[in-house]
Amino acid sequence: MAIKYKKISVAEAKTLIQAAAPMILDCRDTKDYKAGHIDDALHVHEGLKESLIKRGDKQRDLLIYCYYGHASEHLAEFFSDFGFKAVYSLDGGYASWREALQAA
Numbered sequence: 001m002a003i004k005y006k007k008i009s010v011a012e013a014k015t016l017i018q019a020a021a022p023m024i025l026d027c028r029d030t031k032d033y034k035a036g037h038i039d040d041a042l043h044v045h046e047g048l049k050e051s052l053i054k055r056g057d058k059q060r061d062l063l064i065y066c067y068y069g070h071a072s073e074h075l076a077e078f079f080s081d082f083g084f085k086a087v088y089s090l091d092g093g094y095a096s097w098r099e100a101l102q103a104a
Contacts (some may be wrong), residue, residue, distance in 0.1 A: 004080030005087035007073070010100040013063055013090050022061035022086075023052075027075050028094065038065065038097060044075065058084045065090035065097065 008016065016022055017038075024041040025048075026033050033043040042048060044064075062084055066072040069092045076089040090097065 003077070005073070005076035005089055007069070007091045008063075008088045009091055010096050013065075013088070013097070016061060016063060016088065020061045020086075022063040022088070023056075025062060025064045025075070026094070027064060027066045027071055032067070032094075036098070037094070041065075049078075052079070053082050056084070058082075059086075061086040061088065063088045063090065066093045068095050069093040 017024070024038055025044050026037045026041040027044040028037075030043065033041075037043070062076070062079055064072040064076050064079070064087065066075075069090060072089040072093060076087045080087045092099075
């Protein structure tokens with residue numbers, strides 16, 4: 001079965017954010033989300049997942065991230081299976097995002 005989402009680097013994610021204003025989903029736990037997250041990211045919980053499936057714009061790009069990029073792949077596949085057209089998983093997760101910010 002073909003992968004329906006794309007893993008992207010931090011640089012690609014930054015370009016996507018500037019160009020397409022994707023919906024950004026953080027699937028880490030609440031404590032870590034509150035400690036820091038990508039600007040405008042929504043914290044994923046069951047209610048949000050259900051709402052997006054029922055009423056979300058399936059044409060809008062989704063950028064999903066977790067701690068290191070593994071759990072976000074599962075969630076990206078989940079949303080792809082529900083018909084979202086452009087779904088991206090941040091390779092390396094928030095750890096890579098923070099590392100890139102600190103290096104800048």
